[in-house]
Amino acid sequence: MRPDGRRPDELRAIEIAPNYLKTAEGSVLITFGNTQVLCAASVETSVPPFLRNTGKGWVTAEYSMLPRATATRTPREVTKGRQSGRTHEIQRLIGRSLRSVVDLAALGERSIMLDCDVLQADGGTRVASITGAYVALALALNQLVRFRVLPKSPLTGAVAAVSVGILNGEPILDLCYEEDSRAEVDANVVMTSEGKFVEYQATAEHAAFDDQQMAAMTALARAGITEILALQQAVVDLT
Numbered sequence: 001m002r003p004d005g006r007r008p009d010e011l012r013a014i015e016i017a018p019n020y021l022k023t024a025e026g027s028v029l030i031t032f033g034n035t036q037v038l039c040a041a042s043v044e045t046s047v048p049p050f051l052r053n054t055g056k057g058w059v060t061a062e063y064s065m066l067p068r069a070t071a072t073r074t075p076r077e078v079t080k081g082r083q084s085g086r087t088h089e090i091q092r093l094i095g096r097s098l099r100s101v102v103d104l105a106a107l108g109e110r111s112i113m114l115d116c117d118v119l120q121a122d123g124g125t126r127v128a129s130i131t132g133a134y135v136a137l138a139l140a141l142n143q144l145v146r147f148r149v150l151p152k153s154p155l156t157g158a159v160a161a162v163s164v165g166i167l168n169g170e171p172i173l174d175l176c177y178e179e180d181s182r183a184e185v186d187a188n189v190v191m192t193s194e195g196k197f198v199e200y201q202a203t204a205e206h207a208a209f210d211d212q213q214m215a216a217m218t219a220l221a222r223a224g225i226t227e228i229l230a231l232q233q234a235v236v237d238l239t
Contacts, residue, residue, distance in 0.1 A: 010174075013033060016028050016030050016231060018135065026140030027040040030135070032174065034176070035123060035176075037129050039132035058111040061113070063117075064115075069118045097130045097134075097198050098133060098159065101158060102156065103154040107154045108150070112141075116133055122177045131162075131232065166207075171220055173223075185206075
């Protein structure tokens with residue numbers, strides 16, 4: 001039995017509240033069970049130096065966690081004078097995931113920054129950030145189309161992410177923190193709406209895994225992401 005009574009192949013309750021911030025071009029508050037992430041998209045009329053005069057735009061991300069997002073307070077990284085390796089890794093992952101479904105040439109020489117701030121953490125903060133950031137990005141791009149800044153959205157598809165793992169020898173979908181901390185295997189999977197992988201991060205935490213277990217986790221991830229993509233699209237269509 002899982003801590004919250006879910007089946008092995010069942011996602012946590014997912015909610016995506018659009019336009020959560022009045023000041024951002026696109027924003028959502030996304031909830032995966034008890035994990036909550038605020039994602040905001042900001043459009044800027046500039047690009048990094050390596051893209052100047054190329055006609056191409058850029059999509060990138062920043063990730064942070066509030067001090068009391070977890071059971072005990074974590075000091076803000078700004079007080080330490082530098083980002084942790086984990087933070088740097090996650091925000092690079094979010095940026096790569098979003099760029100996989102954006103035609104940067106069609107975006108033109110402008111940048112979109114996705115800020116992902118974890119309000120409450122109960123496992124899966126990076127997959128919630130990717131999933132929510134995509135919706136915030138889509139809303140921001142739709143606004144650019146409405147304002148006739150762009151003739152059409154440069155999105156080439158959608159992207160979403162979910163965690164999977166092996167706990168007590170059984171493959172499970174969408175791990176909460178209690179499961180993640182005890183899992184023999186932990187994986188984060190990012191996929192596009194075309195069913196292609198952007199990232200597959202799988203780690204044997206306590207025991208090595210075989211091809212059969214890998215295939216089982218992949219099947220769970222694919223089914224879960226299909227559900228999540230439908231939720232994302234429903235929010236974008238209604239906004």
